[in-house]
Amino acid sequence: MKFDLHTHHYRCGHADGTIEQYIQAGIEAGLHAIGISDHSPYFAHKDEQPFPKIAMARSELKNYVDEVLRLKAKYEGKIDVLLGMESDYFPDHVEVYRQAYAPYPFDYLIGSVHQTRGVSIFNKNRWKSLNAEQQIDEKRHYYELIAQSARTGLFHILGHIDAMKGYYPPFADIAADDAVEEALRVIAECGVAIEINTSGKMKDVGGWYPSDAMLERAYHYGVDVTFGSDSHVPSRVGDDWELVRQRLKEIGFKHWVYFKNKERITVAL
Template sequence: MKFDLHTHHFRCGHADGSIEDYIVAGIDAGLQVIGISDHSPYFYHEEDQPSPGIAMARSEFANYVNEVLRLKQKYEGRIEVLLGMESDFFPEYAESYRKAYVGVPFDYLIGSVHQVGGVSIFNRNRWKGLDEARQLGEKKSYYELISESARSGMFDILGHIDAMKGYYPAFSAIPAHEHIDETLRVIAENGVSIEINTSGGTKDVGGWYPSDEILERALHYGVNVTFGSDAHVPQRVGDEWELVRARLKEIGFKQWVYYRKRRQVVLPL
């Protein structure tokens, strides 16, 4: 069964196309299951849309949910449409997000760390002038936040867990094996999955998130995996799904998962 759990659309301000465009692209790509998972609003912020080019307005959240549910019904029998969301994880504001999600019939939630120390993980300038010790400190802080997101109980999937390398490929060489291993242990203990996210191919790093090395360690610790293209244009839906499946089998994985009504569905590779 071919699936893709990570897609965006115009509401986030930096993706092209409507939700329906992505569903149709999923059908064209041979998917049986597509998850819609646009960026969460900044629920904690007093402004409705403090960052128009990054996340949807809080006032659009209900419209987003209702549109996905409508399209779920419209395309029933052709493709299974799942209601998801890529939710920012800010530990100091976690309660605002919990309250916003109460009663929403999500199939799954992706928890993603997009900021460390108030700076975007994709900001190239964060690395300028940092010595080795401070670089390690940044990487450690990143993985501590990912661990905390796994412990929070809010999420089914953790998004792109080494995406800090996106515009700084040297990130992968910063020696932090013990921090990554501890994070993977925490993820496994809390029954959360990680995604293989193929959008790294659109960034400077030119590869998937996470690296093969991290996937090998994830297998060792018993972490479940899923797939997400992180498509911001409809043409990328399902991008490199077959390559990811083949690579996971080479690494030694026997299965991967997706989610329906917050319950894990296991599929053999």
Template structure:
């Protein structure tokens, strides 16, 4: 069974094409299951659409859900369409986000840390003039947030858990946060979640996938499940490198990966 849980579309403002286009691309790529998971609105912001190039308007969220559910029904004889969302994780806003999602029948919610200390994880400038101790503190805090997102009870999948390396490849070489990464992975296993193998890292300076093989090996050691997400912002990337990821997971020692239907974990043998 071939699946991809992480796709975006035009509503978020930095992806192209419609939800239907991603579903059609999934069919063309031979997928059995396609998850639609566009970026959540900024629910806590006073404005309806504060950052049009990053996330959809708050008022557009019900329309997003309705469109996915409509297409799920239309395509049910050709491919299984799952309703998802990629949610930001802010510690002080978790209950607001929980209540915003509660009315809708999500199959899964991806929890992604996109900002720490109010700065994007993809901002290269956050690393300027930081000494080794400060860099380590940034990395440790990032994984503290990831651990706390795993413990929040809101998510089924944690997104791109070493994506801070995206535009700063040196992030991977900051030593001293190994215990913090392990605690995050333990929390994933303890709360029956999954981390994603996200192939969009190839589009950033770091190249390759999120997370690294070293993190995946630790995930296996602690019994954390994995899933697949292309993080496609173009229909052509749906299912990108699925077979290569499956092969690498087998080499590492995984015997299964998972997806979620109605927030229930579905195991698929590798």
């Protein structure tokens, strides 16, 4: 059973290709299931589309859902098309997002922390003026937000949980292991899965999210894992799937999961 739950398309403003092109790429890659999971609109912002290069407009949500459902029916029997969304996590707006999603038949929601203290996690300039103590505080804050996102009960999967290292590889070495451990403990307690996201290979860090060390701790706490390429071009659908499967087996995982109709489905590795 081969699946990829994290893909994007043109609506977010920074990915190439249509949803159908990602589905066709999934078929070519031998996937049995593909999740369409574009970036959520900024539901709590006063503007319709405040950041056109980051996320879709609010008015596009229904069009997005309708298109995925239409293609789900079109490709039935060839590949299982799953309706997902990569949702931003903003602590002050959880209920706004929950209400926005409620009318739609999502198979799953990925919760991702993309900003801390109003700054993108991928902005490496944020680290320039911080001393060692401040860097530790920043990393702790990031993992506190991740733990909070698990507690909301809104998300089935947490996205790229060490992606702050993407354009700042030294992030991985900042000494805040207790915050990481606590986040993983909470994720396990809440029954939320984490993804192995292979898009980190496209950034300065040059590797997957999360690190092997973090996956080992996730295994220790009994956290379920899933797979997402985080494709922003159709050619990356399913990227490194077999390598990830082998790595998880080496760490000790016996299975991984995907979600359909908000139900967790376990697949042997």
